[in-house]
Amino acid sequence: MDTWPLLTAERLALVACGVPAAGLLAAVGLYRRLPLAHRLFSACLAAGSLAGAGLGLLGLLADRPLRIAFAGPHPSLPVTLLLDPLAGLFLLLICGLAAHAAWYGREYALHGDPAPSLLLQDLTVAGLIAAMAGVVLSNDVVTFLATWELMTVATFVLVLQEHGRTEARKAAYVLLVASQLGTACIVVALLGLAQQAGSLSFDAFRQLGPLSPALRNTLFALALIGFGTKAGLVPLHVWLPLAHPVAPSHVSALMSGVMIKTAVYGLIRCCFELFRDLDASWGLAILSLATVSAFLGVLFALMEHDLKRLLAYHSIENIGIILMGVGAGLWLEASAVPVLGGYALAAALFHTVNHGLFKALLFMGAGSVICATGHRNLEEMGGLLKRMPRTGLTFFIGAMAICALPPLNGFASEWMVYKTLWALSQAADPWAQPLGALVAAVLATVGGLAAACFAKAFGVAFLGLPRSRRAADAVEVGPDMWVPMASLAAGCALLGLVPGLVLPLLARALPACVNDAAPALTDPGAFLALPVPAGPAPYLSPIAILVAIGLVPLGFHLAWRWLGESFDRPRVYGPWSCGYPGDAPAPATGGGHVAMGRAQYTATAFSQPFAFLFRQFFSRRKLLDVHAKKTEYLPERIVVRIRIRSPFDRWIYGPLRLTVLWLSGRVARIQAGSVQLYLGYMLATLVLLLLVAP
Template sequence: MTLDIALCCSAALLLTSLASFPLRTFSGRNGVIYGATALFSLLSFACGLGELLFPSAEPPAMILPAGLPWIGAHFRMDALSALFLAIIGWGGISSSLFAIGYSRHESASDRILPFFPLFLAGMSWVVLADDAYVFLFAWELMSLASWALVVSHHREEANARAGHVYLTMAAVGAFALILAFGLLATTSGSYAFSVIRETALSPLTTSVVLALVTIGAGSKAGLFPLHAWLPLAHPAAPSHVSALMSGVMTKVAVYGFVRVIFDLLRPAAWEGSFLILFLGGITAVLGVLYALMQHDLKRLLAYHTVENIGIIFIGLGLSLAFAANRIPWAAALSLTASLFHVVNHSLFKSLLFFGSGAVLASTGERDMGKMGGLIHRMPGTTVAFLVGCVAISALPPLNGFASEWLTFQAILVSPNLPQWALKFLIVAVGALLALSAALAAACFVKAFGMSFLGRPRSASAAEAKEVGAPSLAAMFANALFCLLAGIFPGQMVNALGPVVKEFAGQALPQQSVPFWAPMVPIAQTRSSYDALLLFVLIAITALGAAGLVRSIGFRPIRRSAAWDCGYPDASPATQYTTASFAQPIRRVYASSIFGAREKVEMPPPGDPAPARIAVKIHDPAWEGLYVPIAKAVLFLAGKLNPMQFLTIRRYLLLVFLLLIFLLALLSIWL
């Protein structure tokens, strides 16, 4: 029943997409389309959550007369599908609610409305697919719909370039997944997941499939160095679309990785986990370092998606390592940490993109150097954004801390692994994870402080107004879930139990029945985390300190001008800037990793000319990988260009020679 309703909701989202065309002249069409999208997303969310918390005896399955001839389209909802369907559903609800208020400031509604529900439908079909054809069809539908949303403002050159890069990366990822499913289906001859799941593969085929899926899913998730599209696409897309792409679509990519590697492939060798752990650790620390160098708020958030994807893949790599060494309880711990962070990131990253969208709608600015003082003009957005900043910085008692704490617990049990290479790598990855957590906190002190505190740095910031009630409701709903998931992490662990047991062989111990009890992932004597007690202590301490300061420092009240450090002019130019805030970290890390160079122009004494500093930062992934590939493609295209002017006889000769070559290759292969 739940699968039927979920598929009907996906079909209804498709019809909603089509309905946006006849409603083009209707003045209230934004509310109608986004309202319908929110309703169908709510039903999908209910189906996924219901199947996750109250699973059926057998996962519901269905074959529809569509897809490949004589085969049909296979759909199935197991615990993993239910979890990610719930994530997609909640993302659709909150994004649609935010868009109802945000769309009043959107100038390209005609190019957004048809593809927004289609995007959600494509993601839903990906997680419900039970054969390779439906999976890949839905994957491409998700990619093309999101590309159309990215280029909605296509007349801007930067947005058109972002769409081009995104579409290219999506094509590369899809090609890798097609090859992976082709190898998986080679032995059995069937594309149904139920048949592939029972097929034994050689170690070489397993390794190749693992590499291909890492490329295919990693390019969509933003795994380094396949992340190049993220910092371009997120600033180009409307903010509610950015929230869906970062908070939900990257999680669908994680779903694809888990579905193929943990379910269909189930690699037995530990070497595959080495690759995933290495990429996860590098992705986490480079993502946050990239973010620290940014002045554009949405680009900063995009790079933090890269960081959090790295954290998720660290958990997945640990789970693969422990599973390969037959340590199921540690594999369960690692997989729980990873999936918990998937849920958490979908909540706080959507919240942060909503906050950046609210700021953009009110000020017209994405540059944090032109913001400031918004705490007085937009108090509701400020509070919600602060919650998101605390959550993504992995500070207790919010949800980001709980999942990263579980990841560290999994790292601490790595001495149980017999391979010394893994032991050394996991220690290094743990150090990178700790570094990324510290840098993330510094980065969001910068993001929040530069955007909301201090004095306004531009006229638009000084005249900003709070966004409407629907947008605030979407932000506060996500903020509330960040708080609840943070102070009741044991209940989240229990909810993830069916998924973890399905792929790790066992789940974490059932957490105590009182929802306020501490979370004990392994054993009480080893480690525990009492989030609710910590929340109460933090609240009492903060309120007590505030009351003490108010009772002592505010009697008697003296009003005077604030100390101006010797500057009588209260100019915003005397405040810290985004560049000056990040300068110490830039000098420590970016000079070696990003090749950052500073050029200072200091006038001689007596010269009234202003001093100037210019900073140039290089992107090693873009300049070292993608630029050479682009140059090689252009070179080959230039050399092959004369082939389009050949005669028909020469074309036939080329086809004949190619056929001979392929037959010879086939005879050698067989």
């Protein structure tokens, strides 16, 4: 029993590394036939990723953690890897999604005119996957930071794929700056721990005695800022909605689905393993930030009409939901209720997995739509469900899952997060209970807004009539693209229907200090009942829920039947009606169809009530441009532009940017480019040294 996992793990690791490497060699050999080389390499990458996922599963199931050490660049810096159940869970998620993304990329990356640098892009994707796997496996500071930085660099290169566009260059720059600042914080936090432990190995950190409160709090705050930046926690999220949409869609799926989860992984390791005896107030801090993230993320998503950026904002929202679980877990663990803490963390891990599945699915769906229509703006789509039924169906499943609608996986994990929030009353803090209720209320609002957002996204993109010529001409994507999406959709449904399948696995992945919750999770009834150690339980009857789930659709059905009377009347339209053309046959060219499509309810119109309702949270300005030749009373064209600025840009990052620019301008003056000035610096330095030195 002790030997076979090791043996198999070695073989799997060999396949995970060897197959993509062999694929790369073959692809380089086939360089002149670029599409073939790309397809070959992507297939090898998918196969290697599958092997990596197997390795992750093995690590999750193994009885004892697997440790590997290589000789590093220096005898005192060995590369040490640790495959314990938590790392195994993340490795499984990363590699499983990477396999889907790589397979999807086989066709996606070839649409339009594939750039000659396509193989370089593929290689960078492989590097990104390897770096993410390295981050979760690394067991010492140097390996962790090296893979972490490799991940940043790979992301930077992938965001820059369309470097001809200003948007992409700006996004890449912001990404780089944000990542570097975040990494700087992580470096200080980890090296501070290393200094205390006297070793760079994470194992030494785990055995570290209690630190002084001031040092512990400072280092943890730095770690939180660093990981929070990568995760996209508000207000450190600015890079995320810029960078995720401009990368190729299968890369966006990876970035949003798993790349930002490595930060969640780092934060969990920090909260529950590396830093011991954290104050309960850190749990409160994480919970508050997470709540703000979830709420603002979904709010900005609602205002967004760029499909991919909308999804990127939803990533911020979901990271918020995940970190709600982490924060609540930390709070409960620090309040000496480790069973509930473990349950909260399990909820967070479950939502991590689920968000990975449906967010990757949604980004792939967005990619398919972009492939077929060439548009990213929702207002240019419409009526795609008839033209792209497979994409539409899978996107719909993903949208339902992200809105936390039963019976899909998003519901399952958000349900666990809700229960965690109710369980906060068990924390020692007297105001934990009202706060938990408040956060639960916010989470409910977030769910409602997410549903509104995806009603908009799905409705405008897939229902109704085409809003542009290219949307009218859209055709379904090929099987290389829809099969991975279908597979992910099946995963969403499976995890939603049978959450009991994964809960025992999640229980294995819990860190040692909270794994008392494991029995509660492996119990089949755990999903519905709340594991409360003692006292009156905040209880919600499973039967009541089932009844409610049954009654609500029934109510809808009856209401539909009743209202249907008025809907079913024949609708007659005049030849010049400005409304929908009804069932009129589409003109052969599709042109008239499009013109009629313009008269539909738009995404902007859909989100306008919400924009009005939540107007305090962003500055929304409507700009009216009247283009007229002779007199403005006879305009040729009227353009309405709505500009939405987030309060963070306006109050934090805008002034910050201006200050930095002003300071840089001041500093740049010493480098005026004049030879004499430089010689003058030399003279001044020389004289100063001559005067000071003796």
